[in-house]
Amino acid sequence: MRIFLLLIILSLPIGAFAQSYDEGLSHHQLGIEGSMLTGAGVTYSFIFDSLVRIKTTLLAYYQNQGNSSSDWTGSVGLEIQRTFITTESTRFYGLIGGYYYSHDYTNPSSNYYDSTGNSYLSTTYTTSEHDFAVGLGVGLEVMIWKHVALNIAGSFQYSGVNYNPSNNSNSRYLGPGIGAGVSYRF
Numbered sequence: 001m002r003i004f005l006l007l008i009i010l011s012l013p014i015g016a017f018a019q020s021y022d023e024g025l026s027h028h029q030l031g032i033e034g035s036m037l038t039g040a041g042v043t044y045s046f047i048f049d050s051l052v053r054i055k056t057t058l059l060a061y062y063q064n065q066g067n068s069s070s071d072w073t074g075s076v077g078l079e080i081q082r083t084f085i086t087t088e089s090t091r092f093y094g095l096i097g098g099y100y101y102s103h104d105y106t107n108p109s110s111n112y113y114d115s116t117g118n119s120y121l122s123t124t125y126t127t128s129e130h131d132f133a134v135g136l137g138v139g140l141e142v143m144i145w146k147h148v149a150l151n152i153a154g155s156f157q158y159s160g161v162n163y164n165p166s167n168n169s170n171s172r173y174l175g176p177g178i179g180a181g182v183s184y185r186f
Helices: 002-015
Strands: 028-035 039-047 052-064 070-086 090-107 111-113 119-121 125-143 148-163 169-185
Touching: 028 052, 028 148, 039 070, 039 090, 039 169, 052 090, 090 148, 125 169
Parallel strands: none
Antiparallel strands: 028 039, 028 169, 039 052, 052 070, 070 090, 090 125, 111 119, 125 148, 148 169
8 A cells, every 4th residue: 555655655746747638649658667566667558448558678688708707697577557547647557477587607617826826726606586476456557658658556466586496595575566668658
């Protein structure tokens, strides 16, 4: 309940700059978002009609530093939205969704030297983190220009993190989450 009230309070100043929805726009929306429920990254939404939308979130990053290390990060999220109330410039909706995130870092063997100048070889190590979340919530979208919208959402979710799965190190979370983003409808 506190998150819902926080969403309403934070959205009040946005409403002062709101523009009206243009129903003549197509059924596509592209943006960026950070969310505890659907992850962070670039978003694409397909708008089926005035009531139902599907949003995907994608983030991919890879860095290879020669033979010294490699770093891979990837995240994919999915959100289904059902519009409850639409005014001239705002949309209040319910959502259900989730995401999966993976981060793997590898540092291969390297030669090191001790204080006497003798060389020794370190071992390769790999760390990994795998996260997930599923849940439901509510959101508010406000058109701030003809094609540009801001959104903020609160959720109740179940999420988990597994660090180095071979070591069985993990954590779980059940509780509130929040997300926000900006998108361009075309």
